[in-house]
Amino acid sequence: MKFDTFKSNLNSLKTEKLGGLEAQFKLAPGLRKRYDANKIRLSNPKKAAVLALFYPNKNNQTTFLLIERATYKGTHSAQISFPGGKIDKTDVNLQSTALREAYEEVGVIASEIEIVRELTSVFIPPSNFLATPFIGFVNQxxxxxxxxxVEQTIEVLLKDLLNDNSITTKLLTTSYMGKVNTPCFKLNNYIVWGATAMMLSEIKQLFNSSF
Known part of the structure; x- marks a missing residue:
């Protein structure tokens, strides 16, 4: 998709009804489906925010940014995700959190980013976070x-996300989950699963409905 087409459809993108949990659960691990709204509330999750940043590549094709997290002793070590993190006391709201984290992690200046809309928050059981995604874009x-x-940045074509062939399942083993067949996206030969895949599932449905 050309970036000009992306920008010309922003009004539709802003007003289209979100797919919510129904869209997210198409790519949700089995562990996540065990948590209903009441169980999430009782978990008193920490608040976080992430940014799905869209921009034109050198061929003016619409792309978005994913990152591979650095390896560390923690729940989300080396996973593929959006830039983002937990809310800080200096943040006025979750949108500010997403913008601040994007600057800290990948150096994108907040004033250059136009926020399109907020998406449905995703509960992440292993780390007890409730992460709110925001769609934003820059013109270059x-x-x-x-x-x-951040280990590395990953540039993904929007058309690859919208291609149904990008959805697959993979047998995954993590520090908190044994060998489980898990729905995921395969993008640029990276396996994207968990909370990020749930967010991408809602984004995919939103774009398919808006464009």
């Missing part, structure tokens, strides 16, 4: 400057 490809939390 940023010069990414990753910090110590």
């Amino acid at each position: 490809k940023p010069i990414f400057k990753k910090n110590y939390e």
Whole structure:
């Protein structure tokens, strides 16, 4: 999809009804489906926010940014995700959190980003976070400057996300989950699963409904 087409459809993207949990659960691990709204509330999750950043590549094709997190002793070590993190006391709201984290992790200046809309929050049981995604865009490809939390940046074509062949299942083993067949996206040969896949599932449905 050309970036001009993306921008010309932004009004539709802003007003289209979100798919919510129904869209997210198409790519949700079995562990996540065990948590209803009441169980999430009782978990008193920590608040976080992430940014799904869209921009034109050198061929003016609409792309978005994923990152591979650095390897560390923690729940989300080396996973593929959006830039983001937990809310800070200096953040005025979750949108500010998403913008601040994008700057800290990949060097994109907040004033250059136009936020399109907020999406449905995703509960992440292993780390007890409730993460709110925001769609945003910049008019030119940023010069990414990753910090110590980021192993690498990954540029994904929007058309690849919208291709149903990008959805698959994979037998995954993590520190908190044994061998389980898990729905996921395969994008640029990276396996994207868990909370990020749930967010992408809602984004995919939103774009398919809006464009």
